[in-house]
Amino acid sequence: MTPRTAANPLLRIESLNVAYRRDGDAVPVLFDVSLSLRQGEALGIVGESGSGKSTLAMAVMRHLGRAGRITGGRIFFDGVDMASLSARELRRLYGARIGMVHQDAGLALNPSMTIGAQLTEVARAHLGSTRAEASDLARTHLRSVHLPDVDRIMGAYPFQLSGGQQQRVVIAMALVADPSLLLLDEPTSGLDATTATGIVALIRTLAAERGMAMLAISHDLHLMARLCDRVAVMYAGQVVEENRADAILARPGHPYTRGLLECLPPTSGAGRQILLPVPGQAPSPGDRPAGCAFGPRCGLFTPDPCGAGAISLHLSASGGLVRCPKAGGTADASPVRGLRPPGPEIGAAPVLLRVEALGKQYADRTGRRMVTANEGISFTVRRGRMTAIVGESGSGKSTLARIVCGLETATEGRLLLEGVDIADLLAERRTVAQRAAVQMVFQNTEMSLNPAWTIRRQIMRTLRAAGRPDDMGAEHRYAQLMDAVRLPLEAGERRAGELSGGQRQRAAIARALAASPRILVADEPVSALDVSVQAAVVELLMSLSRERDMTLVVISHDLPLMRSIADDLVVLYRGRLVEAGPAGTLLSAPVHPYTRALVAAADRPATSAQTVPDKGCLFAPHCPDRMEVCSLRAPPERVLGQDHRVACHLPDNHALGAFGEGRACHGHP
Amino acid sequence: MKRIAATLLTAVAASILLFLLFELSPRSVAIATLGPFATPEQQTLWLQAHGYMQPPQVRYCRWLGHFLIGDFGQSRAFAAPVSSVLWPRLGHSLILVACFFAITLPVALPLGIAAGLREGSAVDRIVSAIAVATSALPPFASAVLLSALLVTRLHLVPGTSIMTEGWDWRQVVLPVLVLVLSDVGYLARITRTSMAEIMATPYIRAAILKGMSPARILFRHALRNAMITPFTIIMLQVNWAIGGVVVVEAFYSFHGIGTLLLQAALRKDLPLLEAATFVLVMIAGITQMLADIGYAFLNPRIRLS
Numbered sequence: 001m002t003p004r005t006a007a008n009p010l011l012r013i014e015s016l017n018v019a020y021r022r023d024g025d026a027v028p029v030l031f032d033v034s035l036s037l038r039q040g041e042a043l044g045i046v047g048e049s050g051s052g053k054s055t056l057a058m059a060v061m062r063h064l065g066r067a068g069r070i071t072g073g074r075i076f077f078d079g080v081d082m083a084s085l086s087a088r089e090l091r092r093l094y095g096a097r098i099g100m101v102h103q104d105a106g107l108a109l110n111p112s113m114t115i116g117a118q119l120t121e122v123a124r125a126h127l128g129s130t131r132a133e134a135s136d137l138a139r140t141h142l143r144s145v146h147l148p149d150v151d152r153i154m155g156a157y158p159f160q161l162s163g164g165q166q167q168r169v170v171i172a173m174a175l176v177a178d179p180s181l182l183l184l185d186e187p188t189s190g191l192d193a194t195t196a197t198g199i200v201a202l203i204r205t206l207a208a209e210r211g212m213a214m215l216a217i218s219h220d221l222h223l224m225a226r227l228c229d230r231v232a233v234m235y236a237g238q239v240v241e242e243n244r245a246d247a248i249l250a251r252p253g254h255p256y257t258r259g260l261l262e263c264l265p266p267t268s269g270a271g272r273q274i275l276l277p278v279p280g281q282a283p284s285p286g287d288r289p290a291g292c293a294f295g296p297r298c299g300l301f302t303p304d305p306c307g308a309g310a311i312s313l314h315l316s317a318s319g320g321l322v323r324c325p326k327a328g329g330t331a332d333a334s335p336v337r338g339l340r341p342p343g344p345e346i347g348a349a350p351v352l353l354r355v356e357a358l359g360k361q362y363a364d365r366t367g368r369r370m371v372t373a374n375e376g377i378s379f380t381v382r383r384g385r386m387t388a389i390v391g392e393s394g395s396g397k398s399t400l401a402r403i404v405c406g407l408e409t410a411t412e413g414r415l416l417l418e419g420v421d422i423a424d425l426l427a428e429r430r431t432v433a434q435r436a437a438v439q440m441v442f443q444n445t446e447m448s449l450n451p452a453w454t455i456r457r458q459i460m461r462t463l464r465a466a467g468r469p470d471d472m473g474a475e476h477r478y479a480q481l482m483d484a485v486r487l488p489l490e491a492g493e494r495r496a497g498e499l500s501g502g503q504r505q506r507a508a509i510a511r512a513l514a515a516s517p518r519i520l521v522a523d524e525p526v527s528a529l530d531v532s533v534q535a536a537v538v539e540l541l542m543s544l545s546r547e548r549d550m551t552l553v554v555i556s557h558d559l560p561l562m563r564s565i566a567d568d569l570v571v572l573y574r575g576r577l578v579e580a581g582p583a584g585t586l587l588s589a590p591v592h593p594y595t596r597a598l599v600a601a602a603d604r605p606a607t608s609a610q611t612v613p614d615k616g617c618l619f620a621p622h623c624p625d626r627m628e629v630c631s632l633r634a635p636p637e638r639v640l641g642q643d644h645r646v647a648c649h650l651p652d653n654h655a656l657g658a659f660g661e662g663r664a665c666h667g668h669p
Numbered sequence: 670m671k672r673i674a675a676t677l678l679t680a681v682a683a684s685i686l687l688f689l690l691f692e693l694s695p696r697s698v699a700i701a702t703l704g705p706f707a708t709p710e711q712q713t714l715w716l717q718a719h720g721y722m723q724p725p726q727v728r729y730c731r732w733l734g735h736f737l738i739g740d741f742g743q744s745r746a747f748a749a750p751v752s753s754v755l756w757p758r759l760g761h762s763l764i765l766v767a768c769f770f771a772i773t774l775p776v777a778l779p780l781g782i783a784a785g786l787r788e789g790s791a792v793d794r795i796v797s798a799i800a801v802a803t804s805a806l807p808p809f810a811s812a813v814l815l816s817a818l819l820v821t822r823l824h825l826v827p828g829t830s831i832m833t834e835g836w837d838w839r840q841v842v843l844p845v846l847v848l849v850l851s852d853v854g855y856l857a858r859i860t861r862t863s864m865a866e867i868m869a870t871p872y873i874r875a876a877i878l879k880g881m882s883p884a885r886i887l888f889r890h891a892l893r894n895a896m897i898t899p900f901t902i903i904m905l906q907v908n909w910a911i912g913g914v915v916v917v918e919a920f921y922s923f924h925g926i927g928t929l930l931l932q933a934a935l936r937k938d939l940p941l942l943e944a945a946t947f948v949l950v951m952i953a954g955i956t957q958m959l960a961d962i963g964y965a966f967l968n969p970r971i972r973l974s
């Protein structure tokens with residue numbers, strides 16, 4: 001081995017290229033990745049799912065599986081070319097010189113071996129320890145990761161430990177043989193925030209004490225900045241930016257990095273949480289655009305230089321490396337296309353639509369009993385503020401949307417469009433202006449489009465019906481619309497049935513836009529689409545609403561998606577309004593137990609359809625705060641703040657106090 | 670302890686069921702024993718002589734007592750004590766099963782493990798091909814084929830396993846081979862799938878990246894977890910092989926417990942039927958108990974909760 005010098009870093013990756021074999025083709029996933037890591041230094045790799053982070057780590061370990069292959073470049077560990085090592089030599093490196101902390105510790109521990117056995121075998125294999133020495137060493141390391149009751153843990157099986165304890169065990173295991181490099185793959189994913197913070201602090205101290213170098217991987221830029229000295233941001237298999245951790249947070253250069261930072265929830269407490277990372281999708285491997293890979297999602301994209309050819313890394317203004325010629329330029333414009341900025345303040349946004357105690361009853365099949373699909377629903381849609389109506393299947397979201405659009409009439413309550421009640425007017429009985437003002441896009445494009453007509457014919461028809469008879473203008477506006485929804489004109493000559501799902505939904509949106517609506521109601525606009533086109537359609541809707549001063553009302557069962565883009569939320573449960581109000585308020589301080597459960601679970605809480613009470617609060621069977629009065633009387637609706645209403649018997653202070661203690665989880669089995 | 674109790678409980682339940690099924694109505698027992706032409710007086714006399722006039726619970730206890738000391742009564746079909754017929758037959762079946770497993774396990778398990786270790790390799794493809802070919806062949810077909818080859822053409826072994834002149838090892842070969850052939854591929858495939866699944870788990874990757882040797886990864890990390898599924902299957906097959914392979918026994922006139930049960934049922938030989946069923950139920954109970962104990966060994970989560 002060559003002696004280590006300053007010029008000879010511990011780990012050096014030189015223009016590494018990796019490809020996976022898929023259906024006989026080699027799909028490249030890493031492109032010319034060059035990184036180096038000095039002794040005792042910590043480097044964090046950040047990137048979204050699929051950007052090639054884990055591939056990089058596994059390539060360093062030369063453990064890519066049968067499908068993966070290094071197609072170019074070299075990796076030196078401690079001056080030795082990893083490619084030159086035999087399997088036996090690699091084994092002497094693994095665990096001894098390079099320790100690994102795996103993602104999801106619970107799965108990385110063998111379920112049928114005790115913790116003690118899994119720790120001592122490392123010392124026995126690499127240090128030649130006797131049984132007793134190995135056991136002592138294991139105990140010492142378990143103590144060093146602050147695990148209590150080491151004797152019990154040595155004899156325990158993984159399933160007997162908590163997630164945080166398992167993660168600590170995995171760290172201890174990586175440290176047993178005192179490696180000089182620690183590889184960490186998402187070291188805190190799956191841990192709650194408090195535990196994760198503790199683990200990060202622990203790893204930092206341990207690494208500092210031992211002068212150990214670290215290569216850490218995560219999708220969380222803030223986490224990596226806390227853990228590491230330097231951070232490299234990866235996008236679609238390339239390093240797009242590399243810099244000191246503090247510099248990258250303070251002066252991000254690449255538009256993608258800036259997008260990541262803008263999107264990340266502020267570290268301090270509540271507020272508008274944006275979970276959708278950067279809008280759009282990374283190109284799938286092997287399907288990269290010419291020029292900058294980030295181009296299709298970049299707000300600063302221009303054909304030259306971005307689309308012209310491969311973009312190389314260069315020195316950035318803040319002293320790092322960045323792969324964008326425009327980095328460090330105008331930092332003011334939002335660098336990420338389509339990211340929805342918050343709508344106007346409530347006070348500044350006039351009311352467009354007011355729903356007042358709206359109700360809808362259907363006669364059931366026999367015609368004798370009535371089914372209540374909506375009851376007593378009130379909320380406000382303000383111009384420019386995107387409203388999301390959320391609720392589980394069967395909560396009456398679509399019924400509500402159909403009433404708003406005039407496909408059904410309400411059986412009680414009022415629906416005020418700019419002050420005029422249209423609750424019992426079907427679309428054909430509304431005025432032309434009223435009809436045009438509210439348009440709808442359905443989950444199922446079959447409902448929006450006539451499959452036997454060409455797209456062009458349907459859009460032209462709506463254009464004419466919207467009341468502008470001059471044909472020339474219509475032709476021109478048709479072309480504009482197709483362009484707005486990014487459909488080629490050629491697609492307009494086809495029938496709806498001949499388009500892909502994503503194209504059909506775009507055509508449906510274009511048809512709705514043809515009426516120049518003030519309000520666009522979209523019922524689950526993306527749930528029938530492939531994930532890869534979902535983000536693109538969401539983005540399209542949001543940018544259209546901005547460009548055309550069109551207010552979006554989106555119906556969805558997907559709160560995690562909605563919480564990142566909506567300004568106002570309306571939560572329904574079994575046809576009743578549960579809570580409505582500004583998204584920030586509902587997400588940071590939900591009042592109703594159902595909203596709290598929704599927010600805490602970031603998914604819908606378990607409310608199996610078992611018994612629906614025939615009176616009182618319909619949520620009572622699942623409610624952790626249920627009181628006697630709840631099953632006797634329907635909860636009254638109260639107004640808590642501007643546009644904030646809730647239907648629950650709980651006094652306000654109780655609900656607010658309860659939140660934050662994890663009480664919202666009690667409703668789950 | 671709990672498992673032993675459970676097994677005993679199964680045995681008691683099985684015995685009660687048997688009793689209710691066959692012995693509850695004394696008259697039918699008498700008819701079955703004395704034949705359809707006995708007069709009612711004869712039947713009554715017989716019933717009195719054999720204590721059938723007492724209340725059922727008393728009769729059950731006595732019946733069970735006899736069973737427990739191995740006194741199963743007199744077989745009508747064989748005109749001999751049931752035990753003198755039953756035990757040798759069971760012995761034959763047990764030897765058959767023992768030979769079957771003694772060949773199947775050492776072949777199927779290592780093959781499956783080797784195939785699962787390197788999914789997609791040559792070994793894997795060969796094992797899969799053999800598995801598909803052999804399990805597609807039903808036992809009677811392989812019985813015909815094997816007889817044609819080994820008996821008719823090569824004259825290696827006798828074509829029947831009737832063993833009129835006492836136990837003859839050469840006569841066991843064919844039935845065992847048929848059983849092995851019908852099962853070895855299946856078991857190898859189960860083992861392969863299980864092994865491949867385990868080798869793809871994050872904890873095996875973790876063990877590799879801890880620098881453990883291939884042998885240690887196989888024997889210490891993978892094998893125990895990978896054996897859970899094959900073990901379940903093997904335990905189920907013990908019962909299948911002991912009692913269920915009437916086809917093979919019948920084809921070779923092998924005197925095992927499967928054909929015995931069949932004969933007893935056809936000839937309405939109640940004591941024999943009861944005894945054979947009871948013994949088979951007991952064997953099933955014992956394998957279940959062994960399976961549970963084996964599970965607990967393989968899976969600490971079961972052992973500790």
Ligand SMILES: Nc1ncnc2c1ncn2[C@@H]1O[C@H](COP(=O)(O)OP(=O)(O)OP(=O)(O)O)[C@@H](O)[C@H]1O
Pocket residue numbers: 362363364371372373391392393394395396397398399400557
């Ligand atoms: N035409 C109808 N006749 C009778 N009942 C109906 C009718 N339409 C809807 N309902 C009932 O009204 C309730 C609300 O239905 P709706 O379609 O609005 O729910 P949803 O929230 O949109 O559900 P999903 O998300 O599954 O589409 C349901 O109980 C449904 O069965």
Ligand code: SF4
Pocket residue numbers: 254255256292293294295296298299300301302305306311323324325326327
């Ligand atoms: S500005 Fe151009 S080069 Fe830079 S990230 Fe955007 S598209 Fe790529």
Ligand code: SF4
Pocket residue numbers: 592593594617618619620621623624625626627630635647648649650
């Ligand atoms: S009204 Fe009662 S049962 Fe219903 S949500 Fe409020 S506290 Fe729970």
Ligand SMILES: [Mg+2]
Pocket residue numbers: 394397398
């Ligand atoms: Mg719906």
